[in-house]
Amino acid sequence: MSDTTPQLPPPPRSSSPETHVIDYRAAEQLLAARDPRGAVKLLDSVIAAHPENTAARLLRARAFFAAAQLRPAELEFEIVLEREPDNAFAHFALARTHERAGRPDQARKHFRLAAALDPQPDYLAAARFEK
Structure with a gap:
């Protein structure tokens, strides 16, 4: 007989401030390693939780630029410049x-x-x- 116990999906990641800091730092590393799309994915959750975070928006703009997603990059840079x-x-x-x-x-x-x-x-x- 084989084990037919269904596999449960992994638990969702917590959405704590510490998780967002870790995601931000990981996004910096991904961008440095030339994985801008991976960086954008991590930064999306950070910005969803903290839309006022200008540093995260600037990093996401850089990642969009590196991924040749020029319109999203432009929009993010403009948001940064509205604030700063x-x-x-x-x-x-x-x-x-x-x-x-x-x-x-x-x-x-x-x-x-x-x-x-x-x-x-x-x-x-x-x-x-x-x-």
Whole structure:
């Protein structure tokens, strides 16, 4: 006789703040390991529980960009900039998103904002200010 006991599905993961921190850190590692889709999956639950978490939204925007999901990346970068208009990195990344989507005028605006907020060499070079 064979054992026909049905297998139960694994218990659902708890939705504690600690779990969200673990998921956020794991998403960072997945993005670094070039698995942006895996990162997005983890960040979806973090953002569902904490929609105000700008760091998670910025990381998800980066993951969308890395996965060539430009419209979702653009929307996430815009949410970050609504909350943090002085976030130079978000302006720079949104500019790269516009550039990749073939919208050079929108890209130029955000490259220049990034350079004005934080005049680091990468931002200044991308802004292409006329002399």
